[in-house]
Amino acid sequence: MIQPLYAVFGASGCGRGVMPLAREQLRQTGLPPDRLVFVDDNPEVPVVNGHRVISYQDYLEISASERYVALAVANSAIRERLAWRCAANGVRPWSVTAVNAIVMDDVQVGEGAILCPFVTLTSNIRIGRYFHANLYSYVEHDCVIGDFVTFAPSVRCNGNIVIEDHAYIGAGALIKQGKLGRPLVIGRGATIGMGAVVTKDVAPGVTVVGNPARPLTKD
Structure with a gap:
């Protein structure tokens, strides 16, 4: 009997971190391990x-x-191009979730998400397609997150926050809680630097760093 085939797209750092989660998820289906592969456009080994x-x-x-793929590519623009490419070939998105990730009440997550170990999503949260949440990141209550958003490890996203498509939130960043009816907004394509403390809205496409976070300026 022909069986489905699963893949982690990307055999570099991100993909190697996702593969053990994918392997455990596949094991629970009873499929043999050889039905899970790495896909890479330029395989070196x-x-x-x-x-x-x-x-x-x-x-x-x-x-x-059937074919399923988890897109383990941190760059969100590349991730989106790969998503379109796979869809055109009838390859289905595969969401991969660590066994110890915690998802609480009324949380909706779009297709193709990757939730790494120790990720927590609390309550009343809406998340778009192809979301990446790396180790120890959390999303608190009443947040809305767009498509192709990336959280590096240990991102702290507090309540009443809107994060638009293709935003990148760096490792250890802290986003201050917004207010009911007046969420704090991270604009489309914005980048939050490693360890930044975000206390106010960030405009689309802007990179902010520091505590409190301010737009990055070139010397």
Whole structure:
């Protein structure tokens, strides 16, 4: 019988961190381990951490009843291009969630999300497609997060915050809680620097750093 084929797209750092989560998730389905591979457009080695590394074209040519892929690529623009590419080839998005991630009440997460170990999503949260939440990140109550948003490790996203599409939140960043009816807004494509403390809105496309976070200026 032809079985489905699962893949983690990206065999570099991000993908290697996601693969163990994907492997555990696949194990629970009863499928054999060889139905999970790395996909990389430029594979440098044939095997990484016990899994085959194959090109996207080779992945499409393997016999499968259905194909699923987790896009383990931190760059959100590339992630979006890959999502369109996979959709055009009938490859379905695969959400991967660590067994110890915590998801509480009334939380909606779009397709293709990756929730790493020790991630917490509390209550009344709406998250778009292809969200990445790295180790120890959390999202508190009443937040709205767009598509292709990336959280590096240990992001602290407090309540009543809106984060628009393609925003990148750096490791250890802290976003101050907004107010009911007046959320704090991180604009589309904004970048929050590592360890930044965000106390007010960030405009689209702007990079902020520091405590309190201010727009990055070039010397």
